[in-house]
Amino acid sequence: MTATQAPAPPTPAVAEPAGNDGFGRILRAEWTKFHTVRGWLIGLLVGAVLMVFLGVFLANAQIGCQNNGVQETGPACLPKVPIGPGGEAVQDNYYFVRRSLTGDGSITARLTGLATRLQGNSGPAHPVGGPLGPAGQRVTLPWSKGGIMITASTKQGAAYAAMLATGSNGVRMQYNYTGDIAGLPGQVSAAAPRWLRLVRSGDTVTGYDSINGRVWITVGTVTLSQLPRTIQIGLFATSPTFVRVSNFFGGANINASPTTTTAVINDVRLTGSTPLASWTGIDVGGSSQPGPPDIGGYHQAGGAFTVTGAGDIAPLEPGPGSNVPTATISQNLLGAFAALIAFVVVACTFMTSEYRRGLIRTTLAAAPRRGQVLAAKAIVTGLATFAVGLVAVLFCLTLGVAKDRREGLFVLPVSPLAEVRVIVGTAAMLGLMAVLAVCIAAILRRSAITITFGIVAIVLPFLFSVIGVFPASVGDWLLRLAPAAGFAIQQSIPHYAQVASISAPGGGYYPLSPWAGFAVLLVWVAAAYVLALVLLRRRDA
Amino acid sequence: MSHAAATRPARLPGTRGREGGLSFGLDVLRAEWTKLRTVSGPAWLLIATVALTIAVSAAAAAATSCPARTVCPVDTIKLSLTGIQLGQAVVAILAVLMISNEYSTGLIKLTFAAEPRRWAVLAAKALLLTAGVLVAGVLAVGGSVLAGHLILASHGFTTARGFPDLSLTSGVAVRPAVGSVLYLALIALLSLGVAAIIRDSGAAIGIVLGLLYLSPIVVNFVSSTTWQHRIDRYTPTSAGLAIQATKGLKHLPISPWGGLGVLALWAAAALLAGAVTLSLRDA
Numbered sequence: 001m002t003a004t005q006a007p008a009p010p011t012p013a014v015a016e017p018a019g020n021d022g023f024g025r026i027l028r029a030e031w032t033k034f035h036t037v038r039g040w041l042i043g044l045l046v047g048a049v050l051m052v053f054l055g056v057f058l059a060n061a062q063i064g065c066q067n068n069g070v071q072e073t074g075p076a077c078l079p080k081v082p083i084g085p086g087g088e089a090v091q092d093n094y095y096f097v098r099r100s101l102t103g104d105g106s107i108t109a110r111l112t113g114l115a116t117r118l119q120g121n122s123g124p125a126h127p128v129g130g131p132l133g134p135a136g137q138r139v140t141l142p143w144s145k146g147g148i149m150i151t152a153s154t155k156q157g158a159a160y161a162a163m164l165a166t167g168s169n170g171v172r173m174q175y176n177y178t179g180d181i182a183g184l185p186g187q188v189s190a191a192a193p194r195w196l197r198l199v200r201s202g203d204t205v206t207g208y209d210s211i212n213g214r215v216w217i218t219v220g221t222v223t224l225s226q227l228p229r230t231i232q233i234g235l236f237a238t239s240p241t242f243v244r245v246s247n248f249f250g251g252a253n254i255n256a257s258p259t260t261t262t263a264v265i266n267d268v269r270l271t272g273s274t275p276l277a278s279w280t281g282i283d284v285g286g287s288s289q290p291g292p293p294d295i296g297g298y299h300q301a302g303g304a305f306t307v308t309g310a311g312d313i314a315p316l317e318p319g320p321g322s323n324v325p326t327a328t329i330s331q332n333l334l335g336a337f338a339a340l341i342a343f344v345v346v347a348c349t350f351m352t353s354e355y356r357r358g359l360i361r362t363t364l365a366a367a368p369r370r371g372q373v374l375a376a377k378a379i380v381t382g383l384a385t386f387a388v389g390l391v392a393v394l395f396c397l398t399l400g401v402a403k404d405r406r407e408g409l410f411v412l413p414v415s416p417l418a419e420v421r422v423i424v425g426t427a428a429m430l431g432l433m434a435v436l437a438v439c440i441a442a443i444l445r446r447s448a449i450t451i452t453f454g455i456v457a458i459v460l461p462f463l464f465s466v467i468g469v470f471p472a473s474v475g476d477w478l479l480r481l482a483p484a485a486g487f488a489i490q491q492s493i494p495h496y497a498q499v500a501s502i503s504a505p506g507g508g509y510y511p512l513s514p515w516a517g518f519a520v521l522l523v524w525v526a527a528a529y530v531l532a533l534v535l536l537r538r539r540d541a
Numbered sequence: 542m543s544h545a546a547a548t549r550p551a552r553l554p555g556t557r558g559r560e561g562g563l564s565f566g567l568d569v570l571r572a573e574w575t576k577l578r579t580v581s582g583p584a585w586l587l588i589a590t591v592a593l594t595i596a597v598s599a600a601a602a603a604a605t606s607c608p609a610r611t612v613c614p615v616d617t618i619k620l621s622l623t624g625i626q627l628g629q630a631v632v633a634i635l636a637v638l639m640i641s642n643e644y645s646t647g648l649i650k651l652t653f654a655a656e657p658r659r660w661a662v663l664a665a666k667a668l669l670l671t672a673g674v675l676v677a678g679v680l681a682v683g684g685s686v687l688a689g690h691l692i693l694a695s696h697g698f699t700t701a702r703g704f705p706d707l708s709l710t711s712g713v714a715v716r717p718a719v720g721s722v723l724y725l726a727l728i729a730l731l732s733l734g735v736a737a738i739i740r741d742s743g744a745a746i747g748i749v750l751g752l753l754y755l756s757p758i759v760v761n762f763v764s765s766t767t768w769q770h771r772i773d774r775y776t777p778t779s780a781g782l783a784i785q786a787t788k789g790l791k792h793l794p795i796s797p798w799g800g801l802g803v804l805a806l807w808a809a810a811a812l813l814a815g816a817v818t819l820s821l822r823d824a
Contacts, residue, residue: 039744054759334762338755345747352743356645447743448634448641455750456630463626463758474604 047342048392055335077408082157092156093285093311095296098234105272113264146237146263161205163196173207181220237309327409332400347434351441386431425489439528476511488517594628598685607697621689636732641742678722720784734811
């Protein structure tokens with residue numbers, strides 16, 4: 001009896017008011033638990049190795065080509081790809097009827113027709129697909145282009161601004177490959193002509209369009225930095241490859257045919273100092289497509305021109321629509337899925353093993369504020385996964401990009417900012433998925449069910465849209481709504497609406513923009529965290 | 542009493558082997574059956590297998606249609622069995638938990654004390670698992686084909702346009718349907734074998750799901766056709782699901798039954814390795 005009346009040992013009272021230091025202690029405790037279990041470290045390592053192996057070494061390509069009749073492979077086939085003013089890889093192939101313009105000036109023209117025809121069977125070597133129809137067949141190509149242009153030079157990748165009509169996207173003002181402003185809608189024809197005008201004043205170019213040549217509408221004003229004093233001004237036509245993808249269950253059929261587009265242009269008027277007496281035609285960049293050599297050209301009768309061209313003036317996008325064998329830096333990160341399976345297993349068991357062994361009671365006895373325990377577990381798992389993921393991503397990119405070049409693939413350049421976003425974003429996405437797994441584990445508490453749930457939520461949406469279990473539209477919605485939306489952060493080349501490329505997750509495209517997809521993942525993590533917190537506080541351990 | 546005491550020693554594990562092959566199973570089998578029957582988890586997982594398989598199959602059928610005057614290269618039977626892709630994950634959980642749960646609770650020591658022939662325990666588990674999954678598989682596949690039959694006909698996939706009759710009496714759907722049921726059972730056995738090797742439920746289910754889901758994704762990103770061909774032929778899901786194909790059979794990387802055979806080899810190898818590790822390792 002006397003013993004119990006002795007003053008109680010003061011230890012609990014000392015631990016209680018520790019405050020912030022208390023959280024640091026919990027964090028250190030969780031870190032100790034994490035790094036002293038060999039299986040979890042091995043799990044993280046397995047994930048990283050899988051990621052590098054699948055992303056870099058399994059994805060083999062061998063590009064072959066004919067150079068002066070000699071069959072070559074690898075770097076010898078590396079195409080020369082022009083780089084636009086914004087630093088992106090571009091396609092710049094068109095037929096141009098031009099004069100030079102010194103100083104300020106303008107060009108006005110009336111467009112009365114734009115006709116696109118399929119070329120012969122000698123389609124591009126990449127991709128291999130059947131032609132869409134016999135040579136000469138009239139088709140409607142949404143992004144065939146014909147109109148007027150002002151450009152710094154006729155070198156590929158030069159700065160430019162153009163007013164143009166398209167096959168089925170109306171009149172557009174396009175500039176510097178990525179810029180695109182909508183003008184008058186509707187298809188151009190003799191009955192519905194379009195007047196187009198470009199006015200150069202110093203570095204700025206303003207585009208106008210009109211349906212009658214009297215009332216003009218300003219489409220846009222753009223600044224082309226460091227435009228030389230003497231520039232090229234004139235008429236152009238170009239015509240991208242016609243690619244048709246028919247999706248069906250289990251895959252897709254890709255048919256492609258090169259095309260030519262002929263623009264009929266009348267009443268061409270120039271103002272300003274245009275010293276060259278007459279018009280000259282030039283096939284800028286040559287044809288991007290191996291085909292009949294006489295696809296580009298023009299006829300002039302007084303003020304009336306017909307200009308025929310093939311190619312495209314647009315940013316180069318990866319995927320089966322591209323004429324050049326390209327790779328994106330993101331393609332080397334596709335192994336992230338495999339890594340995630342291992343990371344999810346580690347993250348889940350880090351939480352569920354507490355329940356299995358009853359350790360959770362000790363943990364919660366030592367740190368009665370349960371929210372702090374969950375926070376500490378989330379931080380430890382998230383940061384450890386982030387760190388391992390970052391190393392794996394860096395390995396994937398350094399090894400993968402070098403390997404792509406050795407194989408003769410042109411690696412599409414990206415801005416340093418985008419590259420940092422892809423690298424850090426992918427690692428952060430992996431870390432967040434691990435945190436999501438910890439939260440799901442805290443909710444479900446049983447490891448097998450938790451891990452299955454986590455892997456199915458992350459992998460299946462991607463699987464279903466990639467292997468075409470569902471039609472593309474349903475697959476896209478899965479990738480918008482599921483946690484797998486976070487993979488969008490890996491997209492390195494933006495998708496431009498004015499480029500008819502095939503944007504599929506396999507090609508590195510996601511239905512959401514990088515940050516929107518990342519935000520969807522964040523919402524999932526936040527929701528799971530809150531639910532886990534509430535349940536952890538309410539339930540008996 | 543004395544009579545009973547005299548007969549007891551004859552039933553000790555050490556002497557039971559003499560009674561011959563037939564007596565092996567029944568005790569172990571009954572013990573395993575009791576374990577399965579008296580907890581609610583396995584039954585719920587089997588129900589979930591049926592429900593999720595039919596739900597995903599019906600969703601896939603509902604999301605596909607063939608407008609008039611277009612050519613639709615759709616394998617309608619394979620399409621109506623899409624749910625197997627998800628159902629196999631639930632089957633894998635059930636299989637892994639049958640072994641891993643015993644390890645996590647320590648029950649495995651008691652099990653092996655009662656039946657020292659560890660392979661017999663694994664065999665009994667495999668037998669009961671196969672039976673349970675076959676029953677669930679028949680319901681899941683039957684429901685999926687029925688859902689496809691009801692939905693797809695109204696989506697333009699009519700027999701008048703050359704699409705096969707999806708009722709199981711027509712013959713065309715029999716091999717994919719029966720094969721899919723067997724596929725689920727083989728996936729269960731493969732998972733059981735992996736769990737016997739790995740023991741920890743988390744790691745085991747991670748490895749099984751990796752085996753199931755990685756290969757179909759990887760095959761899309763591998764540009765080397767040699768490797769694509771190898772993955773399609775020799776990985777459990779890609780090869781095993783060839784059993785569902787009814788179109789373009791000549792262009793399949795592996796024949797339908799050959800593919801299921803590859804999966805059977807995977808399952809057999811996993812079970813064998815599981816039996817060997819169980820026997821050699823401390824419980």
